[in-house]
Amino acid sequence: MYTYSEFDESFVRNRVAQFRGQVERRLDGSLTEDEFKPLRLMNGLYLQLHAYMLRVAIPYGTLNGRQMRQLAYLAERWDKGYGHFTTRQNIQFNWPKLADVPDMLDALADVGMHAIQTSGNTIRNVTADHFAGAAADEIEDPRPVAELLRQWSTDHPEFQFLPRKFKIAVTGSPTDRAVTKAHDIGLRMVRDAGGAPGFEVMVGGGLGRTPMIGKVIRDFLPKADLLPYCEAILATYNLLGRRDNKYKARIKITVHENGLEAFRDLVEARFAEIRPEFSGVDQDWLAGIETQFSPPRLSDADTSEYDARRESDPVFRSWADTNLAPHKDPSHAIVTVSLKKPGNTPGDATAAQMRLLADLGATYSHDELRISHEQNVILPHVHRADLPAVFDALRSAALATANVGLVSDIIACPGMDYCALATARSIPVAQSIATRFEDLKLEHDIGALKIKISGCINACGHHHVGHIGILGLDRAGVENYQITLGGDGTETASLGERTGPGFAYDEIVPAIERLIHAYLDLRQGPEETFLDLYRRLGMGPFKDALYGDAARGRQADAA
């Protein structure tokens, strides 16, 4: 894992000191709110519905036990004893007091963390595959590149006032677990004909009010060209991107309005200009970062303890079958710890849970933890013989829910329970769906299903790429929920399609239930997933299930 250099350390401490002064000046009246707001946002501090919210970056979703323990400390010392892990591999504290925030940031700096560029029209926290460095299907660990991008983009003078925020995601695997096609820049590691690793570069993806799948701007970019090429994209966007209309300011609109070809020509021209300026220092730097991400020394101990427990304990087996993913070393496994116990808030962890996870990471996972964009915690390198002990410990803290990738493993943004931008609540909808399907005991029968819920069109809950997406809106002063079907955030990315009119708050859970019963009735077998069935049969049978045959007939007549 990357450890802060002296430069990182002093940079972050400096920012905390600056912010401490800014807060003092706000409190003594020297700064107005208009002057202070951009300063606090640069440091991840929002003002939401009920309180301030501090958004802390977890770069590329990786943290160690000490950092996780410090997040627990922040939660207890300055918040209400919990934190909320987000779809952007950040953690949010929902109840800090303004005067405490500089101390919180100092405590974060103690463990090499910060909240810089978690807001504002800058390059945000670079996200990555949460199985990075562990996945069996990986070409290379993408995190060194993500760290290089983090260092390059932090306080980059040219990119502090972009037309709009800018998000980069990177995956080292052909299986896209980082939703790279829904990012301003998506980087997917591929090999060239000679076998050398490089990137397929996608640009102009994004969700929000105008969802778009990223377009391939370069089929293959050599690794050594990454920084100058990203800089060329950003520079082109910085000049061309619209500043007259907030809703047309993201790069997806820039690419869409100018056309990919024209945009690419400008990027390539800029790239040709600046490439010679990159003398190779960045590559030396990258090599240094790579040594810090050298793979852990894995034990080749016997795994029979795992096999025995799996044989004898059906609860353990169910958890293992659902929450483990193949590690590149077959005697190890990647453990996904679900933060989606039915009835709980998706992505929330208490301080006690964070401490336990920190301990488990330190003891059983080479001191590494990950946060996934699906709002779960990953222990990436667990030896199979240790899985029974990990499971027992997780169970003692209500963290052993066996539901990863299933109906109750729902992504939900904070929605109108916290967020000032939200138009409806998301959390209680997620809680009700999860609880309902737990009661029905159908979850494992339903199989792979991704439900994603956003409380406004900004789509923090990724609803467009949910197999079932739910979007909460305000319709004439009442919460109303639109459903989309067929979204997919992986390498086969697609945007969900709207089913039709939305549903009231008390109608949305029964509507989801009808959809899932329709799927169970129509599927050819358990191996045909909800998404497969949707792709085979389309919207028709789901519309029938949602609105009844009659409603469908009327719509057909009208068309």
Next chain:
Amino acid sequence: MSRRFTPKIVTANDLLEGDVIYLTADDRWSRDHAEAELIEDEAHAEIRLIHAARQSGSVVGAYLADARPGPSGPEPVHFREAFRAKGPSNYTHGKQSERHA
């Protein structure tokens, strides 16, 4: 004839705590929606909002929100204001916890 004015309250967030606050008729900031001054006159509402916005040393983002009279004071009209007045629905945090205490 102009449309009938929907009664308003002045609300904001407290600078230090971030908590939701309401302007009262006697110029205090209350944490309780029911203590807010219910303003029935449009011109008066504008004046009260200007008065609130001037207090930028202690309050943030003052605005007018629709409200209606209730048995124990003004009540929110829109569900967003109802959530602001109560707290989140997933935990008994915010104002609802203060009431329990």
